[in-house]
Amino acid sequence: MIFNDKTVIVTGGSEGVGAAAARKFADAGANLMLVARGKKNLEAIAAELRDKTRVEIFAMDVSDPGECVNLFKKTDFEFGRVDVLVNNAAFHERGLVESVSAEGMGRTIDVNLRAPIILTRIALPYLREAGGGAIINVASLAGRTPVPESAAYSASKFGLRAFTFALAEELRDTGIKLAVVSPGPIDTGFILTDIDRTSNLTFSQPMSTADEVAQIILDLCGNDQREQSIPRFSGYLATASYLMPWLWRALRPALERKGERVKKALKAKARRTEE
Numbered sequence: 001m002i003f004n005d006k007t008v009i010v011t012g013g014s015e016g017v018g019a020a021a022a023r024k025f026a027d028a029g030a031n032l033m034l035v036a037r038g039k040k041n042l043e044a045i046a047a048e049l050r051d052k053t054r055v056e057i058f059a060m061d062v063s064d065p066g067e068c069v070n071l072f073k074k075t076d077f078e079f080g081r082v083d084v085l086v087n088n089a090a091f092h093e094r095g096l097v098e099s100v101s102a103e104g105m106g107r108t109i110d111v112n113l114r115a116p117i118i119l120t121r122i123a124l125p126y127l128r129e130a131g132g133g134a135i136i137n138v139a140s141l142a143g144r145t146p147v148p149e150s151a152a153y154s155a156s157k158f159g160l161r162a163f164t165f166a167l168a169e170e171l172r173d174t175g176i177k178l179a180v181v182s183p184g185p186i187d188t189g190f191i192l193t194d195i196d197r198t199s200n201l202t203f204s205q206p207m208s209t210a211d212e213v214a215q216i217i218l219d220l221c222g223n224d225q226r227e228q229s230i231p232r233f234s235g236y237l238a239t240a241s242y243l244m245p246w247l248w249r250a251l252r253p254a255l256e257r258k259g260e261r262v263k264k265a266l267k268a269k270a271r272r273t274e275e
Contacts, residue, residue, distance in 0.1 A: 016189060109152060140183060199256075
């Protein structure tokens with residue numbers, strides 16, 4: 001898909017899936033507004049991509065509604081239009097509900113659900129003015145089936161999917177595409193730097209790469225899909241476990257044992273790398 005003269009906003013754009021998506025949009029000719037809290041990392045990815053396309057950065061906390069408004073004003077000032085919004089920024093304080101702070105659970109909802117809803121609402125007039133466009137929300141397979149030790153995160157991604165599908169119906173025939181990508185575990189620091197607190201269940205599923213998820217984000221801008229899960233089989237398993245809880249309970253012990261083995265192997269690999 002070609003994005004020449006199009007402007008794409010990517011939240012969480014300084015690393016992981018966001019940075020991978022930025023690279024793919026740059027290769028496709030898009031102008032980029034990259035958003036994250038850390039200015040240093042944003043400047044690094046922007047410097048990498050500026051020989052390919054125009055790149056601007058906006059260091060902000062997506063949970064701040066006022067800054068969300070300023071983001072679109074700055075993007076419109078710099079590029080004159082907004083064509084695509086990728087809601088990728090995420091937060092996850094892992095653990096059992098009684099062990100997680102109330103503040104951490106609140107931030108999970110603010111970053112993963114409230115912020116994408118606010119950003120999407122602000123984006124709509126800009127997309128209409130551009131004659132159409134796309135909003136791609138990065139959810140999770142945790143939003144397809146409830147995941148213990150990730151209750152607030154799971155709830156936030158359930159909500160993000162529901163918001164996406166509901167708004168897609170509201171915007172039918174407007175030329176504005178709403179879609180969601182639902183990945184399982186991704187080989188990024190989002191889980192690997194917090195591996196001890198990441199549930200064994202998470203590691204029971206194959207890990208995707210940031211590039212694989214980023215390619216889906218790019219493809220969803222132009223195809224007719226409303227959602228794509230990755231890996232596909234994990235998506236089918238998540239749906240089956242949601243529809244048939246008894247099956248989920250039966251499979252869970254074996255999946256947790258598998259995930260524990262994978263986690264141990266990943267930690268051993270990390271130790272060898274450090275040595």
